[in-house]
Amino acid sequence: MSKAFLRVSFLSAIGLACAVGARAAGTGLTGEYFTTNSFTGTKTTRVDAIINFDWGDGSPGIGGLGTNNFSVRWSGQVEPRYNDTYTFYVTADDGATLWVNDRLIVSRLFAATPAQMAGQIALKAGQRVNLQLEYIEKTGNASVRLEWASASQTREVIPQSQLYPATMPAECGSILCEHWANLSGTAITALTSSTNYPNKPDGREMFLNFECLQTNWIANVGTRLSGYIMPQTNGVYTFAVAASDTAELWLSTDTNAANKQLIASVSSATGFREWTNQVSQISTGRILVAWQKYYVELLHKAGASNNHFSVAWQPPGATQFTVIGADYLIPAGLTTALPAQTNIFDKLVPSHPRLFATAERFAWLRQEVTDNPTGQPARWYATLYRSATNLFTAAPVTYTLDDRGTILSQSRTAAARMYLLGLAWKISGDTNFPERAWRELIKRAWGVDPLLCPKCGGQMRLISLIEDDAIIEKILRHLDLWEGLARPTDRAPPLRLESEYVREPFYDDIPYGPDAYAE
Secondary structure (H helix, E strand, O other): OOHHHHHHHHHHHHHHHHHHHHOOOOOOEEEEEEOOOOOOOOEEEEEEOOOEEEEEOOOOOOOOOOOOOEEEEEEEEEOOOOOEEEEEEEEEEOEEEEEEOOEEEEEEOOOOOOEEEEEEEEEOOOOOEEEEEEEEEOOOOEEEEEEEEOOOOOOEEOOHHHEEOOOOOOOOOOEEEEEEOOOOOOOHHHHHOOOOOOOOOOEEEEEOOOEOOOOOOOOOEEEEEEEEEOOOOOEEEEEEEEEEOEEEEEEEOOOOHHHEEEEEEEOOOOOOOOOOOOHHHEOOOEEEOOOOOEEEEEEEEEOOOOOEEEEEEEOOOOOOOEEOOHHHEEEOOOOOOOOOHHHOOOOOOOOOOOOOOOHHHHHHHHHHHHHOOOOHHHHHHHHHHHHHHHHHHOOOOOOOOOOOOOOHHHHHHHHHHHHHHHHHHHHHOOOHHHHHHHHHHHHHHHOOOOOEOOOOOOEOOOOOOOOOHHHHHHHHHHOOOOOOOOOOOOOOOOOEEOOEEOOOOOOOOOOOOOOOOOO
């Protein structure tokens, strides 16, 4: 038996022992006892193993609480045993409100004799979620009980083993992806030595999986994904990375990026999700603790050929690698402070700083529309495309002052058209859309429709752009437009009401969304 096999087997045994121990690791919920029935006043805190109290007409016997008019807030996490839809039961005298996984399940705020409330939520086995129960006692007897049940779980008071006293911030769900364009070569150092690295990427976006959105969407690009992973089971985890052309996977021993270690790498191109092309692609076993965050970082460099990357893990008890999904990812930068005012532009994306969707996202969307014509993105795009093409035969917006001396309504209509035409062009590549957008902008700036012939009123088409001033003058003189060259129309200033300019709210009667312009 090889030493390597003995080492992995030993680590696996440790992981198995940790996993078994985790099944009964709960210690209860944190209880905050208040001397008023409004969660104010003097507070005393303790950990309660279970929520099953019947104080009758007496006092809870803690923190000077009386027999009436007090409140208790229990908080922490609950760990279900099964993949099921759970029913939570709260029986209280008087009022109670329950949240599970940060969602309101049941609530009753008025006084009542012991009465049951029930609500349902789908939960995953072994995946802890936040739980908060608020209880109020007004007068008379006092009691409260918290139970659960599911298809696999008989109804019972939620046991101590499944309750944990600390809540977790609702932060899971994505990982930060940043890319730097126009970097030749395939070495990781081509990325890390770039003058714009790490503060000025060409695009930032949150990914729901630890994997590229779209393969081969661009050449000569460097990428960094950074954030945290949060395992939900104690034990030994093995990581793997696949990429083209090169990649490095770093994992910290805690939340501190300074403690990161290189655990896997790709030195030459692999196939998509090909985990076994090189020995360095697979890490050694890493012992991780459930519900603790670990900083993770992927550096990726693509050259002039293929471009993709994927990061997977093999959790305790698993036999296959699976790409790490949103349930286990937390983006970096959630607590990063804004730069000082003098350096506010230091981290501004150099290319298209106002676009939240990256070029990779548009590449993915184009592919999704093509590959899955019945999917939601394709159906949304079909509506968008139809609405955008309807604008080809619609005249540009005409600007006239309203009774307040503004053109806000028309301006917003034009802006909505620009978004519509821009999206249609980004996805389809059809140059008729930017041509129509140019027509809208020229009408706004100069008060004339550039594609409406002033001689006959017929429709013209944009066939080329002319930059020579002399040629432009000849054309305008031929069209009798030179002498009275149109300029942006003068507009009266907004009216004043009570020393304040009239302001319209950002929302108005202009429709938005995929179906806004469907006809």
